Amino acid sequence: MSSCVFCAIAEGGAPASRVYEDDDVVAFLDIRPIARGHTLVVPRIHAARLEDLDPASGAAVFRAGQRIARAMSRSELATDGTNLVLNDGRAAFQTVFHTHLHVLPRWTGDRVRMGIGLLRRRPHDPETTAALIRAGLDRLTSEEHP
Amino acid sequence: MSSCVFCAIAEGGAPASRVYEDDDVVAFLDIRPIARGHTLVVPRIHAARLEDLDPASGAAVFRAGQRIARAMSRSELATDGTNLVLNDGRAAFQTVFHTHLHVLPRWTGDRVRMGIGLLRRRPHDPETTAALIRAGLDRLTSEEHP
Numbered sequence: 001m002s003s004c005v006f007c008a009i010a011e012g013g014a015p016a017s018r019v020y021e022d023d024d025v026v027a028f029l030d031i032r033p034i035a036r037g038h039t040l041v042v043p044r045i046h047a048a049r050l051e052d053l054d055p056a057s058g059a060a061v062f063r064a065g066q067r068i069a070r071a072m073s074r075s076e077l078a079t080d081g082t083n084l085v086l087n088d089g090r091a092a093f094q095t096v097f098h099t100h101l102h103v104l105p106r107w108t109g110d111r112v113r114m115g116i117g118l119l120r121r122r123p124h125d126p127e128t129t130a131a132l133i134r135a136g137l138d139r140l141t142s143e144e145h146p
Numbered sequence: 147m148s149s150c151v152f153c154a155i156a157e158g159g160a161p162a163s164r165v166y167e168d169d170d171v172v173a174f175l176d177i178r179p180i181a182r183g184h185t186l187v188v189p190r191i192h193a194a195r196l197e198d199l200d201p202a203s204g205a206a207v208f209r210a211g212q213r214i215a216r217a218m219s220r221s222e223l224a225t226d227g228t229n230l231v232l233n234d235g236r237a238a239f240q241t242v243f244h245t246h247l248h249v250l251p252r253w254t255g256d257r258v259r260m261g262i263g264l265l266r267r268r269p270h271d272p273e274t275t276a277a278l279i280r281a282g283l284d285r286l287t288s289e290e291h292p
Contacts, residue, residue: 051216055209062208063201070197081235089227092252106238
């Protein structure tokens with residue numbers, strides 16, 4: 001098994017609350033979320049840094065992040081906005097060296113809640129939360145293919 | 147002329163310190179940079195929110211952001227890392243409603259400098275800075291096609 005935790009999740013060898021996957025990427029809830037629904041999108045192919053990431057994989061990561069953000073606004077999470085954030089390098093606060101995109105759900109007036117979330121970083125019923133996001137993705141797919 | 151400032155820049159009708167452009171995107175220095183080299187990548191086709199952004203344009207935006215980040219590390223800016231950040235929606239601190247990706251250069255031990263930059267947001271000789279990033283992009287292209 002891979003020594004990289006995100007590779008292990010991508011390969012199915014480590015548990016995670018998955019919200020989305022395709023041939024190029026896997027998306028799952030951050031185990032130390034800043035907010036409910038805080039999701040990470042990772043490329044299946046290991047790349048420590050942006051320097052190592054195949055641009056096609058990078059595009060797939062972003063595409064999935066955009067889609068998950070749109071799904072969250074349609075889900076019971078009822079988000080008002082999203083921060084998509086990729087921290088590349090220790091200087092930029094990267095902590096896991098398998099490049100990943102944070103999909104951070106936002107709500108109007110959530111600054112205090114976010115500040116508390118940043119300090120606590122505790123999961124909020126991850127299986128239910130992941131199911132809500134998956135339902136939002138299903139809703140998005142239904143809109144596109146009615 | 148467009149009433150959207152980023153459309154105006156993309157169309158060449160408003161000034162900007164450009165660092166990169168292709169058929170899908172334009173990248174230029176933020177006029178209120180948090181750090182020297184702080185760049186914005188915008189799709190040429192207007193999209194207020196992630197909801198409105200064609201996924202192919204979004205992928206092109208990310209691809210350009212990744213490339214600019216790699217170029218900065220090769221440039222005289224000599225960055226150690228990068229934050230790629232897309233703020234979608236007022237709740238997520240979006241201020242210009244033409245979706246855009248921030249490419250924020252980072253250096254080891256820059257936290258105090260970043261804090262000051264976040265308060266000041268003043269340009270640092272933008273024409274020279276843009277030229278340095280363009281030179282980094284040329285260096286990257288030379289590596290790829292020696």
